[in-house]
Each structure stands twice: as structure tokens, then as C-alpha cells.
Amino acid sequence: MKRTALTLAAACAALFATTVAQAATIKVSCSGVGQELEFCKGAADAWAKKTGNEVQIVTPPNDASERLALFQQVLSAGSDKIDVFQVDVVWPGLLGSHLLDLKPYTKGVEKEHFASFIGNNTNGAKLVAMPWFANAGLLFYRKDLLQKHGQKVPTTWDELSASAKKVQDAERAGGNDKMWGYVWQGRAYEGLTCNALEWVASFGGGSIVEPDGKVSVKNPKAAKALQTAASWVGAISPTAVLNYAEEESRGVFQAGNAVFMRNWPYAWSLAQGQDSVIKDKVGVAVLPKGGADGRNAATLGGEALAVSKYSKNAALAADLVMHMTSAAVQKDRAIRGSFNPTITALYKDPEIVKANPFMGELEGTFTSAVARPTTASGARYNQVSNQFWNATHEVLSGKAKPDEALSRLDQSLTKLSKGGKWN
Incomplete structure (x- = not known):
């Protein structure tokens, strides 16, 4: 009995050690404009709690031009200092060669998003970013x-x-x-x-x-x-x-x-x-x-989330991106933060329209904006x-x-x- 208990304890310890070893820290860039940082951190923390991993938030400059320059510097150096990048709608073409192809991780969910955004985030045959929220002036x-x-x-x-x-x-x-x-x-x-x-x-x-x-x-x-x-x-x-x-x-x-x-x-x-x-x-x-x-x-605006191809935890980073761009998270952001979803069906969601009357009335503004x-x-x-x-x-x-x-x-x-x- 004593030997069995010791063996069981050793097995549990080994399993715990393996679990700890598998846990990872994913570094995510989040803009501090308005409530973006708050909602980014909230969604990332929820994923971390669910998966047992850790998330560190990296806050880049609010100025889009300065943020792009920083990202180009980090990616060009092949650095793994940031795993997940918040990218502007105009950046996939500029940064795409440094970003991970997300298609193997989407399970086809990209078909639920605005086709124009998915097209915008496609670089050659690679889907280099998942739409996070839509914008229009x-x-x-x-x-x-x-x-x-x-x-x-x-x-x-x-x-x-x-x-x-x-x-x-x-x-x-x-x-x-x-x-x-x-x-x-x-x-x-x-x-x-x-x-x-x-x-x-x-x-x-x-x-x-x-x-x-x-x-x-x-x-x-x-x-x-x-x-x-x-x-x-x-x-x-x-x-x-x-x-x-x-x-x-x-x-x-x-x-x-x-x-x-x-x-x-x-x-x-x-x-x-x-x-x-x-x-x-x-x-x-x-x-x-x-x-x-x-x-x-x-003007068509919006943000997407992308994974650096230099990330040492690419699969986990991609899983975090899929969580943060999911329908449930986009709905929460729309209701509490008036962020426009990129998932078409959410524009008919009664809770979203109640919280943001203009979303239903001005849907055409978001879908036919000037690129x-x-x-x-x-x-x-x-x-x-x-x-x-x-x-x-x-x-x-x-x-x-x-x-x-x-x-x-x-x-x-x-x-x-x-x-x-x-x-």
C-alpha cells in the first residue's frame, strides 16, 4: 500500500511538472486608444485562465505610424519579443512576410467574417491576420x-x-x-x-x-x-x-x-x-x-490580430487569436465598447443593436466604406x-x-x- 501511494504521488508530481513545463507566456500587443487596451486584456486574461497559460500585454505607441515603425523593427529583426500583433487594416500587405499563416487554425470560421476583411488580410495564399473589429469614420x-x-x-x-x-x-x-x-x-x-x-x-x-x-x-x-x-x-x-x-x-x-x-x-x-x-x-x-x-x-478602418512567424509558441498564439476574434468576444466588445464586429451575423443581434442603435442603421457605412x-x-x-x-x-x-x-x-x-x- 505504501509503495503504491508513493508511486501514485510520484506520477502526480511528474504529471504536474509536465503541465507546468507546457504552460507558456504569450506576449500580446494592444493599442491604448480608448478602451482597446481594457478589452484586449480582458479577453486575453480569460483565455489564459481557461488554458492555464500566461499572457503579457505589450502596449505600443498609440500613434499608428509610430506603432507600425516599431512592429517593422521587431519583425525585421526576427525577434520573438511579441507573439501576437494588433495590426491596422492597411498593414497585412506591409508585414505579411513576417506573419504566420492562420488557415490551419481557423477551422473555416473566417467564412463568417466580412469577405472584404478576410481578403484584405490574405497575403498570397496565406491568411496572415484575423479581423478583430471593423471601423469607419x-x-x-x-x-x-x-x-x-x-x-x-x-x-x-x-x-x-x-x-x-x-x-x-x-x-x-x-x-x-x-x-x-x-x-x-x-x-x-x-x-x-x-x-x-x-x-x-x-x-x-x-x-x-x-x-x-x-x-x-x-x-x-x-x-x-x-x-x-x-x-x-x-x-x-x-x-x-x-x-x-x-x-x-x-x-x-x-x-x-x-x-x-x-x-x-x-x-x-x-x-x-x-x-x-x-x-x-x-x-x-x-x-x-x-x-x-x-x-x-x-474611410474603411479596423484592426486585426496576427501571429509572428518568429514566435516560439505559434500554435498557442494562434489559439489566443482565434479566441479573441470569436463571435462571443466580438459580441461582448460590441455591447460594452461599441466596437463594430467583423462577423456579419452579429449586426442582426438584438442585444448589440439595442446597445448601439447606429450599428443597425449605418451597417452600409461599414460594409461599403472607402478603402x-x-x-x-x-x-x-x-x-x-x-x-x-x-x-x-x-x-x-x-x-x-x-x-x-x-x-x-x-x-x-x-x-x-x-x-x-x-x-
Whole structure:
């Protein structure tokens, strides 16, 4: 009996030792924008508890351009310091050669996601990232202030300018000297590319580089779009907007000091928070058209999760990605954080629609948004975007006229494309 007990104890100890040895630490990058970090950590911790593994959260810079540069540095070095990367919708083509093919781990679940996102995340024959949440630019507005001052939700940029000015001036006269008409993302970074592409597309000015590789940004409609935006600075938008990213613009709006805001859907749940001074005072609409003959244009955004092919625990990292992008986790994020799912069926989920009324009403905005020219420009997209946002920033800050800036940009992008041949 004694020998049997000892043998059993030894076997248990050996089994425990094996289990401990098999446990791993998976390092995950999570953006700190809005509630992204909170929800990322929560889902990762739930997976760790379920599987017996450990998760370490790595928080990269919030600025998308800085984050991309960091990821490129880590991956190019073949480093295993990060196992799971949170990647922007435009990065799979730039980072794909360093990422693990996830197809062996999906069990076909990718068919439930938006086909466009899966296509975007496919590099050659490899599925290099799983969609995590969808994004598209939206117009947030103070419905209480519009009603108070007899204004309607604007359908064109001219209407927005006029309405923003009227409400801004009236509120300032009433005692709020911090009130501004419109806040958005004007810093020289990827967020400005998203805003400016919306302006240009809404005026019918193209998409910088067309699908056939032709540089199209030098045209009168694009120039008018940039001139319109430049007219806002110092008039209905603070000069400081030229250094605003998502959180800076949200901070002004949520403090009750802006009538309109362009931002991503995540801002909705924060505006509706219990401690928000604008709770129940906010409406959401599509972004305005460039004019009567223009169109509503929202830049396609979103984030995905990818696994480094240099990870020493690739299978576990892939399992974590599949958990974090699952329907159950996406539903929770949608209800509690107003993150748009990438799984089509969830847009019909009554609990999600109740928590985020605009998701059901504006589904078309998310499924037919304007894509940045990543496919056309390929691996050089980052250079295209960098040149575009810098040219735009020069116009917004009054350092260049639209025609001049777009003419220089056209020459530079044409040279970069080597005569339209990007790849």
C-alpha cells in the first residue's frame, strides 16, 4: 500500500511538472486608444485562465505610424519579443512576410467574417491576420445643441460649416468660451490620411491612387476638398486640431466643448458612459457629402490580430487569436465598447443593436466604406500615405495652396510608382 501511494504521488508530481513545463507566456500587443487596451486584456486574461497559460500585454505607441515603425523593427529583426500583433487594416500587405499563416487554425470560421476583411488580410495564399473589429469614420453631434439652436443634422460639408459656426457662436455668447464647432484628427499621421481621403472622396476627387495604379490626386475636386477643410481651422475648429489624434478630439467633444466630431465608433460607448457630461446628448450620422453631386464617404478602418512567424509558441498564439476574434468576444466588445464586429451575423443581434442603435442603421457605412489605396500601392503604401498626409497638413496649416501641394504630391507619387507600376 505504501509503495503504491508513493508511486501514485510520484506520477502526480511528474504529471504536474509536465503541465507546468507546457504552460507558456504569450506576449500580446494592444493599442491604448480608448478602451482597446481594457478589452484586449480582458479577453486575453480569460483565455489564459481557461488554458492555464500566461499572457503579457505589450502596449505600443498609440500613434499608428509610430506603432507600425516599431512592429517593422521587431519583425525585421526576427525577434520573438511579441507573439501576437494588433495590426491596422492597411498593414497585412506591409508585414505579411513576417506573419504566420492562420488557415490551419481557423477551422473555416473566417467564412463568417466580412469577405472584404478576410481578403484584405490574405497575403498570397496565406491568411496572415484575423479581423478583430471593423471601423469607419462617423459624424458625432450634440443633438441637444442642434435642437436648442434649430439646426438639422448636416448632409453636406457646407451645411456642417454653417451649423457649426451658428451653434459655436451662440454657445460662446451664452458663456461657454471653450466651445468649438467641429473637431477631427489633423495631426500629420495616418489618421489625417483617413480624414483627408473622406474629404476628397466626398467631393468626387478619387482615392489618391486608383486600382489600376494611376495617381489621381491632382484634380480640382480634390483641391476643393482640401481648401474646404483648411477653411475650418481657426474658424470652427481650433488651431490645435492640427495636432489632434483620436483621443485629443474625443477629449474636447466629451468635455462638452464641441458641436460636431469626426471619429471612429469606439467614441460612442465612452460618450455614453455614466461619468460622461454628454451622456444621452449625442447622435451619430454618416459623414457629409462634398455637395449636391458628392457622396457620403467614410474611410474603411479596423484592426486585426496576427501571429509572428518568429514566435516560439505559434500554435498557442494562434489559439489566443482565434479566441479573441470569436463571435462571443466580438459580441461582448460590441455591447460594452461599441466596437463594430467583423462577423456579419452579429449586426442582426438584438442585444448589440439595442446597445448601439447606429450599428443597425449605418451597417452600409461599414460594409461599403472607402478603402485606402493599399492594394494599388502595395508595399509602398506607407510612403504614399506619408506623402499624402504631409501635403494635406501643409494646406491645413496655410503653408501651401491646395493646387501647389497636390501638384507636388502628384509628381512625387508618380515617381514613386515608377510610371504606375507599384509592385
